[in-house]
Amino acid sequence: MLEISAVKCGVPTTRIVDVFDATGILCAPFEVLLYNSVQEVIGEDGNVVETIIPDPAGLVRAVAFHRALHPQKLDGDDLKFLRSALDLKATALAKKMGVSPEHLSRLESGAKTLQPQSEQQLRTLTVALACTSTKAKDATLAEFSKHLMGIFDDIKPCRLIDDAPLLIALHREKIDGCDMDTEGLWDETAQVA
């Protein structure tokens, strides 16, 4: 990509963004910050001509994964985000959760609230799909659950945690000997500055 930019804009400069706010681009109902992972290509005029997000599909899955493991109760916007992140049509997700598409629509609109059992099913499904390849999408929830027994035992969904807005902070974890752009992993950033 850099050689292409060089043709159009002269010698490009690149920079790693200290903190990239990905909330808007992910359409997430909570804050998502990416630390030292996103690269920007700067043109001669000083404007950003290109944004390089390593493994965007992996990022979407990682955010969904960490949201599913966060105890704050899932609301309709969270449900919409998770469905989008899992690439699931409403009918497919409704079937996996054992609810009607109409009920799922009411849940997403906020007209209805997720029952604890449905919420746990959704969290289980999200973690399972976020950890597996897209080929696993046809697996049933029961099949996923066999491998995820106990993972949510310590998570007690609650509406608010100290009234703080939900924030998910991630960074690109380098795997030794691998290209960080293509073979790294999105991991949670424990210390948020």
Next chain:
Amino acid sequence: MAANEAFETEFLREFANTYVSQITYAGGTWSDIDKIQDQGFLVGLADVLYVLKTGSVTTSEKRDSDGAFWEVEGMTCHDDNLVIRTQVWCDCYKVRVLNVAILGEKYA
């Protein structure tokens, strides 16, 4: 669908499934997404990737030094119609997303 468009669609779908880390985004892409969200039409990175993986190339324009410009039409998993404008270099397997728009809207 013309033969070349079928090939381009197949290429893009395979690309989006296999070489996802090589998809980059032009500087203004996020402001376009924000604009769409302001209109109450929610679209995010997952939707863009979904349309690239499942949509179809509807128009293409070859530019020798800059690869080709393809427009991809598709639906998000929330059944919203999207058009995504991309710049593609088939020889080096790179795709840059230039613009995301609601179907039927003219590009800025």
